[in-house]
Amino acid sequence: MKPIWATIATLLALIGFCGIRYPHFLTAAVFVDLVRDNAILGIAAVGMTFAIQSGGIDLSVGAVVGFTSIVIAKLTSNLHLTGIAAGAIALVLGALFGCLQGWFIARFRLPPFLVTLAGMFLARGAAFVISMESISIEDRPLVWMASQTYFLPFLLLLLFGTAIYFSLCVPAGRYVFAVGGSRESSRLMGVPVARVEVMVYAISGFCSALAGVATTIYTSAGNSTAGTLLELDAIAATVIGGTLLTGGVGSLLGTFFGVMILGVIQTAITFEGTLNSWWSKIVTGILLLVFILIQKGMPEARRSGSVN
């Protein structure tokens, strides 16, 4: 069984369970909210999926979100840039930041978790240096975007669409899987491994920055502590979505469902009323364990085929 079926089954089971238990669950409004409330996580998870598929991990995601958020706020409020320009600058910074991390990983063969850990310190520190205070956003375009219910869902779906296309139909996207599956073989087959690694972290940095932009819009404020521990949820969504933590296998579609699973759990807990928010962390942890165990039990069982 492909892991993505386990993800889909889990999602359907959860939705079914909630649909039976809470009469108002199966409505369009709930699902729009589901996508909107989890857009930030979803955007970050796209970058994380690429990082994990390449055999790495990106722990700097949440910190980059905070950094982007405060940078946008500062640029619009102090330098009076328009929100669009500020957002664009933030996205470029995020991608460059990712490039730098990728360069350290590829050039010095350092463990990705260590480099992105340093990246996390760096981005969060830089965010704090810029401002410890939360700055509210008054920029017109950003305020307009915040008022549009469908803006974040649209952004999320657009990003997933682009990323899926990139990952399935563009050679550079395919190389990510090859490098994650076997770095050494990829090198022998002529895949530019180092460039792929730099690219992966650049994508992840860009996605984190985009998640930062989304956070700024969603909360209508720039906050240097935004996105704290977001990377953990992004990793969880990716793994629950069937991406192998050892790299090489996985799909963005799975990640999308993974994000939705986390979202449904959250929504269910809200609907329940008596349950508290921390249950979502516990349930996420349990799901993570289950999916890791499923992954662990998989590859050996599937060797078949013969010449004739």
Next chain:
Amino acid sequence: MLKLDRLTKAFGSAVVVNEVSLEIGSGEIHSLVGENGAGKSTLIKMLSGALAPNAGVISLDSQPIFLHSPLEAKELGISAVFQELDLVPTISIAENIVIGRYPMSRGRIDWGKAEEHAAALLAELGITIDTRRRLDECSVAIRQLVAIARALDNDSNLKLMILDEPTSSIDSNEVQHLFRVLKRLRDRGLSIIFVSHFLDQVFEISNRISAMRNGSLVGSYEATDIGKEELVQEMLGRQLSLQHPMAFRQPQTGVPALEAEGIGRKGEIGPVSIRVERAEAVGLAGLLGSGRTSVMRMLFGLDRIGQGTVKAGGQRLKLKSTMAAIKARIALVPQDRKMEGIFAQLSVRENIVAGLQARAGWLRKISRKRQQEIARRYVESLHIDLPGIETPAGLLSGGNQQKVLLARWLALNPAILLLDEPTRGVDVGAKEQIERLIAKLCEEGMAALMVGTDIEEMCRTSHRVVVMRAKKSVAELANEEISIERLAGIMAEGHG
């Protein structure tokens, strides 16, 4: 077509390939045979651009070539298919073939075309398979053929294909299939270097055969000009220097030290029966792949024993873990010194006391002073050559590392010493010292069971020899019966 002129490769002071000169014609299948450590893999790594030679020249079509990477070699038309190493297991068959040269249409990868292309290529090699399947879901034989297809597809000017042990984990039907493919490719003018330890297969497929031993080429023959037995002798060494003939093989003390009866695992190995007596050195002979290392692993509790019994000193053993074997006073000097033996980071002292400490348990730490005493004693008695006992063991030469390992086990005062190729990758001086040491230990009452690649060495150092073939023990020779010709004959017979 391809010519090697005195090609040499050394790692530090160890010469692994020594002045090998060889010619490979176009449209021939040229087999390369030799035991572990003969230098085959280093040689083909140099040919495929993965390693640079220290000296000597490779020329292709009379042009000297200098390869700095496998990619460069591929561009010149030399492609190597190593086991498992050159494909990505987690992506599809089709993608493994087209990666790097995806067929594109309107800016995107045309998967339909890619799959068609891969299917067509594989059909040419005689297999029909859904090319969208992930490679790691396929059998080894298919992976092998996918790798060949990729090599063929990659270079339209492919001149030489190197296959490293392509048949080691596929069944006989699959071997036949592979051979049909190879012969067809040869008839198209492709040269193929076939590295294998299955001699029957080598004779079946080759035009020419070259044998290597200890880093040197011992000879190149037309496949029709040489017999199997003769080839085995070439591979394993024939000159009888007999520096220390095992002074005509007395022991047979009648006191059993280790008795293995019919041990094995269904469908994998066995049955194997071996009996080693006190003060006796028994050689376990057999070609590579005959199952000799598996026997050692079973006897040391590393692999499960499915059936049969093992007794040590008359006591029946349950070998559930290495500790059980160690407690029964069995010791194993493993084959892969770097991975399975030495702790490269740790000091010689720590390497030597590791076994003692493991047996003592974590609570009873051996005092530093005692550790130093033990280490010094063995460094001295085994003539281990080093700057000091605190030197990291990884810095020592192969021979000295091997002595450190021997010291680790001798410190446990074992009754039965299992040695898996104890002199592999060791220079001549150290080799002789190790041989003498083992002989001396046996005189003192130790029972030794040795796997060796060097048939001559085995004749020289064993009281008795048990021969393995096709994962079974098939013969036992003692005293006068032991001779190189005889051993080579039994090992080669019906092998494959």
Next chain:
Amino acid sequence: MGSWRWACAGLAAILVFNLITNPGFFAIEIKQGFLYGSLVDILNRAAPTMLVAVGMMLVIATGGIDLSVGSIIAITGAIAAVQIQKSAVSWAVIESVALACVLGLWNGALVAFGGIQPIVATLILLVAGRGIAQLVTNGQIVTFTDAGLSSLGSGHFLGLPTSIGLVIGAVILIFLLVRQTALGFMIECGGASPRASRYTGINVRSVQVAVYAISGLCAGLAGLLVVAETRAADANNSGLYIELDAILAVVIGGTFLTGGRFSIIGTVFGSLMIQALSTTVLTRGVSAEWTLVLKAALVLSISVLQSGGLRGENRRRELG
């Protein structure tokens, strides 16, 4: 080969820098029989990190990593703060520390018997842990007034804050545990080559379980210190990111992330160095935010240096 001397030199460099630019840094006052001053402050603040780092070091020496220490701190803090409301100090302490040990065993079991990569195995508790802590505290910040427990964090012992004495004691105990027995040796063997360890008869799995349990225990004690000092259990924030500081301290202390040799003294100096850096930044009036940036620079430069060192080692190994 890594060396603890780097950490020592780094610490010395920071202290010398302060000596030149701000001699007041070294002033130690005695108020009501207790010692005060920047140096005491460094020791005091470094205490929890040091404890966690020493546990982390043992895990790293086996070639693993423990990302869950922050969560374990939050859980033990929560348990202690809740239990102290209903039972005696000793019981609250024992209960929370035992739980921390169990959590460590869980990590160890996943790694040793589940065969799951350490980073993945401990991620599970990292994700779920804070939820569990909030479950215990019911989502609130639980405060308490018990003098016995809070004295662990804010009391004094021989003129120094109790936490310093406690951590020194714990580190010495761990030192005795790993260096006076053969445990430390087996940890190093396991990290240097798991396969060779197995061939030598060392029970690698038991060693793995043991180090994760010790790491959990250390985190649990650190959790007690944190909760005692603040007199409150904050499930969200206590111990947040401490795993990063701990890993940093271990790496600075000369233990390689690839496993093998470890140095307790190096890790101790490593954590002191990190804290000295933070304290220096603070006393110089630079905003505290810069410490994060400095730490990042430190992680990168040390690991780049180490990777160069590693490469040298590999080359030499090939010669053998």
